[in-house]
Amino acid sequence: MWFPRLASDRILRARPVDGPFVLTLKANNTERVYCLNQAAERSGLIRDMSFADARAFCPDLMSQPARPDLDMRFLATLRRWATRYCPWVGYEGTDGLVLDVTGVAHLWGGEAAMLADMRTRADRSGLGVRLGLGETRGAAWARAHFGDEHSTLTDLPVAALRLEDRMVTALQRLGLRRIGDLTAAARAPLARRFGPELMLRLDQATGNASEPTAPEKDPPHYATRMSLPDPIGLTEDVMGIAARLLTPLCDKLKAQEMGARSLCLTLRRVDQGCQKVELRLAAPLRDPTRILPLFKRGVAEVDAGFGIDQIRVEATQVEPLPEQQTGSRQNSPDQLNDLITRIGTRIGLENIQRFLPADSHIPERAFSIASAAYSRPESGWSALRSRPISLFPPEPISASGSQPPVQFRWRRMRLTTGRAVGPERIAPEWWLPDDNWRSGVRDYWKVDTREGRRLWLFYTPQTPGWFVQGEFT
Amino acid sequence: MSMVIDASACSAYVLTMRVEFHSVFPLRRARVHEVCGAGAIAFASMAVRGHVLWIREAWLSETLTPQGLLPLVDPAQLLLARPKDQVDALAVAEEALKDGALPNVVLDVTRPLDLREGRRLQLAAKAGRTTGLCIIPDGMGSNAAETRWRATPVFDQEWEDSTLMRWEIIKNKSGTLGVWHVRWNQQTSRLDVVSPVGERPDFTGASG
Numbered sequence: 056m057w058f059p060r061l062a063s064d065r066i067l068r069a070r071p072v073d074g075p076f077v078l079t080l081k082a083n084n085t086e087r088v089y090c091l092n093q094a095a096e097r098s099g100l101i102r103d104m105s106f107a108d109a110r111a112f113c114p115d116l117m118s119q120p121a122r123p124d125l126d127m128r129f130l131a132t133l134r135r136w137a138t139r140y141c142p143w144v145g146y147e148g149t150d151g152l153v154l155d156v157t158g159v160a161h162l163w164g165g166e167a168a169m170l171a172d173m174r175t176r177a178d179r180s181g182l183g184v185r186l187g188l189g190e191t192r193g194a195a196w197a198r199a200h201f202g203d204e205h206s207t208l209t210d211l212p213v214a215a216l217r218l219e220d221r222m223v224t225a226l227q228r229l230g231l232r233r234i235g236d237l238t239a240a241a242r243a244p245l246a247r248r249f250g251p252e253l254m255l256r257l258d259q260a261t262g263n264a265s266e267p268t269a270p271e272k273d274p275p276h277y278a279t280r281m282s283l284p285d286p287i288g289l290t291e292d293v294m295g296i297a298a299r300l301l302t303p304l305c306d307k308l309k310a311q312e313m314g315a316r317s318l319c320l321t322l323r324r325v326d327q328g329c330q331k332v333e334l335r336l337a338a339p340l341r342d343p344t345r346i347l348p349l350f351k352r353g354v355a356e357v358d359a360g361f362g363i364d365q366i367r368v369e370a371t372q373v374e375p376l377p378e379q380q381t382g383s384r385q386n387s388p389d390q391l392n393d394l395i396t397r398i399g400t401r402i403g404l405e406n407i408q409r410f411l412p413a414d415s416h417i418p419e420r421a422f423s424i425a426s427a428a429y430s431r432p433e434s435g436w437s438a439l440r441s442r443p444i445s446l447f448p449p450e451p452i453s454a455s456g457s458q459p460p461v462q463f464r465w466r467r468m469r470l471t472t473g474r475a476v477g478p479e480r481i482a483p484e485w486w487l488p489d490d491n492w493r494s495g496v497r498d499y500w501k502v503d504t505r506e507g508r509r510l511w512l513f514y515t516p517q518t519p520g521w522f523v524q525g526e527f528t
Numbered sequence: 529m530s531m532v533i534d535a536s537a538c539s540a541y542v543l544t545m546r547v548e549f550h551s552v553f554p555l556r557r558a559r560v561h562e563v564c565g566a567g568a569i570a571f572a573s574m575a576v577r578g579h580v581l582w583i584r585e586a587w588l589s590e591t592l593t594p595q596g597l598l599p600l601v602d603p604a605q606l607l608l609a610r611p612k613d614q615v616d617a618l619a620v621a622e623e624a625l626k627d628g629a630l631p632n633v634v635l636d637v638t639r640p641l642d643l644r645e646g647r648r649l650q651l652a653a654k655a656g657r658t659t660g661l662c663i664i665p666d667g668m669g670s671n672a673a674e675t676r677w678r679a680t681p682v683f684d685q686e687w688e689d690s691t692l693m694r695w696e697i698i699k700n701k702s703g704t705l706g707v708w709h710v711r712w713n714q715q716t717s718r719l720d721v722v723s724p725v726g727e728r729p730d731f732t733g734a735s736g
Contacts, residue, residue, distance in 0.1 A: 390629040391579075397627075398609060398620050406586065406610040410594040410603045422594045424608070432604040436594060441689055444569055444596035448589055473683045503690075507681040508566055525593070528570035528600065528681075528691045528712065 056137065056152040056173065057185045057199040062090035062126045066119055068181045075113050078121035079106045089121040093183075123149070133182075134271055140169065143270040151199070153192055155268040170204060192268060193217065193260030197234070208260060209235030216256040222249055234260065275311050277370035279304045286325045286362020293322065293354050293363065294347065300368040301343040314339025314376030320350060322357055323365035330357045335404045337395035337428040338388075339374040345389070349396055395428055404428050412436055417484055417492070418525070419446055440479060441501070443511045443525030449491070454521040457514055459500045465510070465523050473505040478514070494518045501527065547706045549721050552675060552697055559674035560625070560649045560660035567679035567693045568663045572634045573600040574712060574719060575661060579607070580632040581624045583617050586610040588636065599714050614639055621660065622648055628656030637664045646670025675700050682709065692722065 058064065062078050075095035079086045086106035098113045110116050127149065134152055137144045140163070143155035156169070163169035170186050177184040187199030194208050197215030211234050214223045226249075231237055237245070237257055246254050258264035279300045287293065297320060308315060316339050320332040332353035340346055395407050405426045411433050413423045421442075454460035459475040477500030483492035495517030503509050511525035555561045555575050563571045569592070572582075580601065582592065594603035607630070611617045614637070621635045633653075641649075641662070650672045653660045662673070669676050676699035684690035691712040697705050709722040 390627070394624060394627045394629045395607075398623055401619055401623075402609065402611040402616050408608040408610065410606060410608075412594070418593065418595075419591075422603075427607055434602075434604050436598050436603055438595040438598050442593055442595035442598075444573065444593060444600075445590050446593050446596075447591070473685075474688065476688060503683055505683050507683050507694075509681055525596075526566075526569075528567070528573075528596070528693075 056154065057147070057187070057196075058130075058133070058150050058182060059185060060090055060092060060183045061130065061150040062121055062123070063092050064182050065126060065129045067092060071181075072117055074115055074117065075100065076117045076119075077106070077109060079118050080121040080123070089123075126150075131271075135273075140173065143268050145269045145271055147196065151196075153195070153268050155270075156188075189260075191260060191262045192266045193256065194262075197260060209233060209238065213237060216253075216260055218253065218256055222253060225249070226253075275307065275313075277304060277307060277313070277315070277373055278367060279369075280365065280367040282365045283363070286364045288359040288362050290355055293357070293359075293366065294351065296366050297350055297354070297368060298343065298347050300366060301346055304368055304370060305341045305343045305346070308341040308370065308373065308376075312375060312377055313370075313373040314341045315346070315370035315372070316374050317370070317372040318346065318350075319369045319371050320353070321367040321369070322359075322363045323367075324360045325362050325364050326360060328360060330363075332357060333371075335396070335399060335428075336392070337399060337404065337407075338392040339376040340392075341376060345393060349393070349400070352397075352400055392428075399428065415484065416481060417489075418442060418481070419491075420484075441527065443527045446525045449513070449522035449524045452512075452521050452523055455519065457498065457516060459502050459512060459514075460521065463521070468506070468508075470504040470506055470508065470510075472502050474503040476501040476503075494520070499524075547697070547700070547704045549706070549708050552700065552703060552706070553719070555659055555661065556674055556702075557631075557659050558654050558657045560646070560653050560662065560672070562662045562664050562669045562673040562676040562699075563679055564664045564666050564669070564676070565678040565680045567681045567695075570600070570681075570691070570693065571677060571679035571695065572661050572663055573597050576601060576632040576634065576659075578632065579605045579630045580634060581607045581609060581620075581630045582634045582636075583609045583611065583620055583624075584636045585614065585617055585638060586612050588638075599717070600712065618645055618649070622652045624656075625649060625652035625658050625660050626656045628658050631658055633658060633660045635660065635662045637662045637668065640668040641670035641672075643671050646672030650674070669699065673699065674702070684711075687711075 063076060066078065067076065075092065075098050077091040077095050077100065078089045080089035088100060088102055088104050088106060088109050091100055091102065095113065095116065100109050100112060106118065130146065130150070134144050134146065137152050137154055141154050141156050141159040145153050147153040160166045160169050163172060166188055170188060173186060174184060185199045186204055187195040187197065188204045189195035189198055189208070193216065196217060197208060197211050198204055198206055201211045201215040212232060213226045213234060216234060231240060238261065242254060255264060259266045281296055281300055316336055318334045320334070322330045322332070324330065332350060334349055334353065399407055407427045408424045409427045409430060409432060410422045411425050411430060412435055413421055415421050450465065452463045452465050454463050459472055462469065462471050464470070478498035480496055480498050482496045483489065494515040497513040497515055499511060499513045501509065502512050509527035510523050511527065512521060512523055514521055597603055597606070609620050611620055617635060621633055624630060624633045649660055675697055678696045678698050680694050682692045682694045684692040693710055694707065695710055696707045711720050711722055713720045
């Protein structure tokens with residue numbers, strides 16, 4: 056199965072375009088045509104020509120940047136689809152699939168009927184496909200790329216043997232244009248002239264050398280499900296079934312050395328309604344006895360209606376979790392992670408945070424706040440000068456001059472300056488836009504008031520004004 | 529009818545029945561305490577030892593700074609929880625106190641706690657053998673608290689980078705009340721009790 060225009064078909068399926076259309080990919084600093092549709096082919100464009108030339112040929116050309124990663128994913132989807140014909144399906148390059156249909160054609164009413172079915176389905180979904188059927192993988196490839204399913208192998212050009220361009224040109228110069236010419240020629244001089252690869256490819260096409268099809272493994276699927284003969288409604292029953300479902304799921308996770316980061320418990324009710332209980336974990340986990348209690352809160356909130364008759368547990372997000380030696384020392388972080396998870400189900404996992412050091416002299420940017428579940432605690436804190444213990448948005452006070460005021464009012468308090476230490480000038484980081492620092496440089500003062508409060512004041516010399524921004528211990 | 533309170537007799541009582549600082553200050557474990565006043569945040573960071581979960585409602589714009597906490601508590605040992613309202617904050621505090629994974633829980637209270645809520649926190653702390661500390665606005669304490677403190681910063685004429693504070697214990701379920709002037713000693717990372725307030729020369733009255 057060869058999809059000659061896989062990439063552009065993928066885009067055009069979603070958004071059809073009348074007229075020539077190409078996908079461009081930047082290679083060696085030039086935009087080149089990566090894939091093109093039939094209309095573009097008709098107007099004389101070819102693959103790998105530069106995009107500027109293509110536009111000169113065809114002024115109304117439409118284009119879009121190519122995304123080979125998405126194309127690969129699309130091909131993976133097609134591979135899964137192709138397992139409807141036979142279980143052994145592998146990739147063939149980046150735009151083809153190889154199906155080992157030995158012994159399955161009769162299920163589709165013969166080979167011709169099977170190919171017709173493939174072609175109809177591909178056409179219906181807007182995919183250009185070329186099919187080749189052969190006794191060997193090489194023969195099938197040759198028919199798909201250079202002929203049709205009825206063509207005889209010996210009539211096809213030598214390029215159909217999956218040879219390098221250089222070798223094809225050399226063979227043509229010798230007058231060996233068709234595969235039939237090659238099979239008729241003596242092997243020994245050819246092998247000496249072109250190396251073993253030519254003979255290997257020829258043998259693979261004719262069936263003298265084997266070339267197995269490696270079926271792609273399905274990615275592991277972390278979900279388990281149980282259907283019940285009679286609907287249930289009690290929380291304990293649901294939890295009991297969840298326990299029975301979690302055990303095989305966790306065994307599977309353990310076999311793959313993975314841990315679940317988020318889980319989803321889907322409860323299907325008899326009236327076809329669905330209720331979902333989502334669980335996000337603070338650390339990857341695969342221990343059913345620890346996951347189960349975390350579901351308790353969510354399950355208790357579920358409305359069972361007339362009863363639940365199907366329960367499914369899926370690990371929606373998994374992370375590698377290698378085996379670790381457990382001991383008494385490991386106990387504490389596990390307990391803490393469980394606590395974070397339990398609190399996270401209530402207030403959201405992103406609302407449990409920790410401080411991480413950041414490199415900035417701007418006081419409010421000298422640290423960053425990260426979600427505790429997705430970060431490790433970091434040391435390496437330093438404070439060259441004493442910093443306030445709490446910061447708030449700057450609150451203006453009425454004062455003038457570049458020296459701290461002797462008396463000022465702040466938060467309805469009349470305060471008297473007892474001692475002022477400063478100034479410490481902090482300039483805004485001009486490379487980062489920050490509206491709070493529009494007023495320019497700031498001269499910070501630590502002001503100890505006679506009333507006791509130790510405040511962090513700043514003066515903005517460029518737009519005169521005094522503000523209170525923090526409080527010391 | 530009028531009642532006359534003999535101020536001198538009251539202060540003499542406080543002086544004679546003075547409670548020792550070390551008997552109340554490392555706050556009793558498995559209990560919930562309260563602190564109010566302008567120095568409450570500093571009190572909280574000096575009172576905790578080891579890992580701490582600090583619960584502050586998300587709408588509060590005032591933020592703690594790790595650089596400011598650095599002399600008092602290691603920022604790496606601090607976890608912040610930002611619940612959306614006090615109901616969630618109390619639920620988180622109860623869960624964390626009961627669990628015992630973190631030895632300290634600090635809760636910023638924004639509306640008065642009633643006896644039921646205070647008692648629930650107290651029971652949770654007892655179950656998890658953890659210390660809870662509520663930072664309360666003045667006069668919003670709950671009767672269930674083990675101790676209640678008022679911490680106010682005090683102007684220090686002698687020292688420049690001083691952390692002199694006046695700590696007053698205004699409620700104590702298992703003892704009497706007392707007042708101390710304390711100062712954080714950065715070199716030793718511990719608290720120095722300067723001298724009881726009764727024996728200090730009165731220069732704090734210089735307020736304007």
